[in-house]
Amino acid sequence: MERTKKTSADRLYKAFIYVALITLAVTIIIPVAWVFMASVKENSEFYGNPWALPAGFYIQNFADAWGKARMGEYMLNSVLVTALALVILLVVALPAAYALSRFEFRGRKLLNAAFMGGLFINVNYIVVPIFLMLVDGDKFLRGLLGDGLLLNNIFVLAVVYASTALPFTVYLLSGYFSTLAHDYEEAAYIDGAGYGRTMVKIIFPMAQPSIITVILFNFLSFWNEYIIAMTLLSDPKGGKTLPVGLMQLTQAQQSAAQYGQLYAGLVLVMLPTLILYICVQKKLTQGMTLGGLKG
């Protein structure tokens, strides 16, 4: 008697859990899927039932978003900024993390503490001083060269991205480097390899899993970032990154109601991250325990 009572309560509990989990999953899947569906609807279809399936594949939305709304151009900018920032970040952060975690030298403790402290500095607090610093720099350069080149410059944006990602990246990489045994280096030194060669040929290849984690997390944050991009690429006619262009499209939509174009734009921003995520989701959710302190 006792036993059957318990299993029926168990079954009820199980059912309740499934309902709750599936509800949560549905509230995540439906809005995302809905955007994909809406991106192939014609503009007139948006005034009826929002749940209606699209009448056909209206690909023109994508053509409009890509050309008229300049999303194609913004996409190229985003790709460039993200790639550049990742390269700069890795070139700068890898050796720094290596030296900071594996060599004893004066000032090492201070530097480690400074980078740790940097984890608490949020970029959005300092975006205005960075902007003003670049304005002042541009004024100075204009006096010198006749033209400012710090604002509205994709390269500068990439440098700012890389710099602000340094604390998190150095923290994550040094954590990994410090777990390695010192034998690796000693063996390499005995074989006659110098410091630089040892670092690049022996240590970096071993750190590959951590490097991939670093690339994944920073790819997502650079690709999706828009406050700094919006501030530093402020020329209204000039280049923008994809999220900033999308935000403009959202605001324009409120007056012009170009729904189809907007959803096509949304798909263009989402798709690269979604594809990447599906390919590497195992790595990303595992790497989380390492990168658990993401701001």
Add this chain to the structure above:
Amino acid sequence: MKKRSGRNGFIFLCVAPAVILFVVFMIIPTLNVFRMSLFQRSAYSTKEDFVGLQNFTRLMSDANFIRSMQNTILLIVVVTIVTFAFALVFAAILTREKIKGQNFLRIVFYIPNILSVVVISAIFSAIYDTNNGTLNSLLSLFSGKTVAVLWKGENMVMVSLIIAMVWQAIGYYMVMYMASMASVPQSLYESAGLDGAGRITQFFQITLPLIWTNIRTTLTFFIISTINMAFLFVKAMTSGGPNGASEVALSYMYKQAYTNSSYGYGMAIGALVFVFSFGLSALVNVVTKREPLEF
């Protein structure tokens, strides 16, 4: 002997680029937030006038600022509690129970975290749309009469923001807690079960205490990150409107400093929020202090 002399040069070369970028784009701007809060600087000149604490005294009587702080605190409290409660409970269920499709659910729950806040804001704007939005149409369907709630109107805008922010954050924390809960030994639950402890008792007496260190760390970071996320959402979703009803501290800072070109005043807000977030984190850290449990 040669190796010794090369050592310091090598370390310098490794560390210098990172330190330069870190100092130029993070340390100096951070110091500038505090320095500029004591000055007045206008849009088109680099001239700065020292005004002492005048910016701060003005802030104390600025009703818009006080409202933005109230909104920020509201978001911190509600979003934190709701996100953590859901994330912990769902994580516990997914790690403790045998759920079919567990991996699939884990993949789905993490999706919001990889989307740009601009994308999420656009999706939720479509959901909240008064006439063609999916939320109102769903409510109409269930209640049987036409529902036309102004989700982004003055009364509901904060609720709408909270929903969007929880939606975004929940999966990330869930996946993270699942990782740390997985390390709690199964035998503890088994012996507790033999002693007659039910699922809820086990959750509060075993799971929570054993991952408490992890919860504490994430809580501290979550508070800092919520201040920041609130800004991202407000900027992309509501621009602080209607009538400043959804303005948060950092969006007000950005508005004053960047849009309004009252740099000094904006930075005074920045400095205050900076100190506030650190104070709050320290407070949370002290309040949640427990003896760490070993397992």
